[in-house]
Amino acid sequence: MEGAHVLRSHFHADAGDWVTFAHVRDEPRQVVVYSVADERCPADRRSAMAELVTRANFGLVLGNLELDFSDGEVRAKTSLGLGGSHLDDQSLAELVEGLVEANLRVFHRYMPGVVAVIAGASPAAQVAAIDG
Numbered sequence: 001m002e003g004a005h006v007l008r009s010h011f012h013a014d015a016g017d018w019v020t021f022a023h024v025r026d027e028p029r030q031v032v033v034y035s036v037a038d039e040r041c042p043a044d045r046r047s048a049m050a051e052l053v054t055r056a057n058f059g060l061v062l063g064n065l066e067l068d069f070s071d072g073e074v075r076a077k078t079s080l081g082l083g084g085s086h087l088d089d090q091s092l093a094e095l096v097e098g099l100v101e102a103n104l105r106v107f108h109r110y111m112p113g114v115v116a117v118i119a120g121a122s123p124a125a126q127v128a129a130i131d132g
Contacts, residue, residue: 005024005026006021006023007021011035011104011108015111016037016115018036018038020033021036022096030082031080032078033078033096034075034076035075036075037111040072040073041072045117046069048123049067049074049114052113052127055124055127056130063076063078063079063102063103065106076106078099078102110130112130113126
């Protein structure tokens with residue numbers, strides 16, 4: 001992203017692959033982290049995926065899962081507004097690291113359910129298995 005402060009990494013897990021972006025936005029002052037699944041949800045499974053996302057989000061404290069109904073993109077988002085705070089580079093790096101870590105934990109946790117729902121599994125059963 002030309003002129004943007006973005007860190008991009010690719011991850012591989014047993015359930016699937018994804019790319020993670022950490023973006024420090026100057027205006028408004030925010031840090032946003034997205035993990036985006038490599039595999040898109042097909043149109044005929046998007047209602048089921050929306051159910052999985054909704055059920056998973058209900059218990060999440062930090063971050064959320066998202067589904068783009070137009071193209072089937074499934075992602076996790078964590079973010080933090082910095083407001084008028086004045087942070088040195090070390091403090092900002094620690095905040096970004098914490099958001100990235102939380103984002104990766106959420107996506108890694110729910111990725112098996114995302115893949116299973118794409119393949120036809122029940123969203124309720126997947127979230128129940130993941131959340132215990």
